[in-house]
Amino acid sequence: MIRVRFHGRGGQGAKTASRILGTAAFKEGFTAQDSPIYGAERRGAPVAAFTRFTRGPILERGLIASPDLVVVADETLLSDPAARVCEGVTDATAVFVNTMRAPDALRKESGCPGRVTTLDLTGLVLAKLGKVGVLSVVLGAVAARLVGFSAESLRAAVAEELGSLGLSPSVIEQDHALAAECFQTVPVVPVGEGDMGGAQPGRPASLWTPVYEPPTKGTARIAACANAPQRKTGDWRVFRPVLEPEKCNGCALCFVYCPEAAITLTANDRPVIDYDHCKGCMLCVEECPTKALKIEREATTAKSE
């Protein structure tokens, strides 16, 4: 069995990427299983999705703790403790990261073990589409290439998954081109054959019994007040809004729409963006009537100003 774990941020397309890989596995004749986990999270928060495939029945369920391949939608996730990207990763795990950096530099700085390979998917999407796009298809394409699927299976899976989302044929055709480019370009590293996670010589199977906590402990609740500012959601950002002051008319719409309250106003109603907490959702850019906010790609180093 091969186990693939996708890490992304809410809105980047990790779930659809896992579905594309799962469907491509079916096209290759495998049994496949895919599932996401994201709970009641906000756009930009770390999410994960899982794909398993094998020749026989799949008896495992749930999270993948020991992946054969980890696909990371952007490198900021590596330093986000909530994402737990490197959990279960060993020297034998293949790790793909969407980044402008070379694999060796990334491995050294992040401390993430594994056979690391990288490609600047965000730059590729920007170059092709001229705008920030969802990464599901390119992530799925990279995963399909690394696990050794054919370009035909990938194309069929992309058509099926994007078709089921109701996308137009012209958009799907654009995505096919993007997928093909990533499929051909990504530097390949070996993805090892996994195991069934059960009984093996020297590794007896064990059964786990879930332990349930009392409702007051097991139910999510807010136990401390006014601590949201301590969570630096600026770490979630891949793109940042930047104000062009000469175009701003002071209408304050960006201030009203920002879901993180990351915009304040000066005494003369000009916006100031708190980059420690701006998560890069770009709602302010969408809502600004004078196009006074432009989108800039984050530098790959420290984000806060």
Ligand code: SF4
């Ligand atoms: S400042 Fe803009 S991009 Fe940042 S969180 Fe607020 S609305 Fe989103």
Ligand code: SF4
């Ligand atoms: S929405 Fe645009 S024009 Fe209005 S205050 Fe914000 S940046 Fe200025």
